Amino acid sequence: MATLNYFAVGSNRLDEAKAFYDELLASIGWEKMFDHPSGGRLYTARGKGIFGVLAPIDGNPATVGNGFTGGFAFDTGEEVAAFHAKAIELGGTNEGDPGERAPNIHFGYFRDLDGNKLCGYKMG
Template sequence: MISHVYVGVTDFDRAFRFYAALMSTLDLTLKFREPETPWAGWMKEGEPRPLFIVGRPYDGESAERGNGHMIALLAATRERVDQAHAAALAHGGTCEGPPGLRPHYHPNYYGAYFRDPDGNKLCVCCHNPVAPS
C-alpha cells in the first residue's frame, strides 16, 4: 500500500544520526545515503519497498512538522519497542508517551511515542502478544 515515506529535516547530519540509531533497533537496512542531496533511506532487508526516507525538503525551504501527522513503525517485539524509544531519546528525541500497553487500541498493542529532533512525531509499536516462555 505504501511505496515510501519522506520526512523533512532541517539538519541532515543530526537527523541521520537519530534515524540511523532508531532504524538499527528495528533491523532496517540503510539503502542509500547521499549527503550532497542530502537524503537517506532505509528498508527491510530483501524488500524493495516501502522505504523510509529523511532529507531536506525539495523546495529548499525549512522543514516544518505537521500538526496531527504521525508515522508508526512496526517492531517485531515489545523489547524492540523499548529499544527504539530509548535510542530515540538518546539521540535527541523527546518523549510523547513511554513504552507500554495501550489496550484501548487492542489487547496486544504495545507502543511508544516520541518526536525526532525536528519535532516530527513517530510511534514504534508491536501488535504481537508476548510469546509463551
C-alpha cells in the same frame, strides 16, 4: 489490501538527522539504501519498507506535520520499548511512554531532533 511501506520526514539539520537515524535504524536492522540528492538519506529493511529523512524538494524549510505520526511495526512490546529507549538515548523527545494502549496493542511515541513524531508499535 494496501500496505503502507514508505514514509519520509523533513529536516533542516540533515547531518544531525542522518547521524540520529543511522544509529536508531541500525538498532532495528535497517540500513542505508542511498543518499538522496536533497542531502538526505533513504533507509530500507530489505523488502520491509523505506524510510527517508530529506530536505524539502521545494527548497522551503522543513516543518513538522501537524497531526502526522509515522510508525515502525515490531513483533513484541519489548522491541517497541527498546526502539523508543534508543530514540530517547539519541536525543529524541518522549511523546508517550511505551506500553499497552488496548489489549495486546503496544505503542511508544517520540519526536526526532526536528520534532517529527514517530512511534514503534505492535498489534496483536
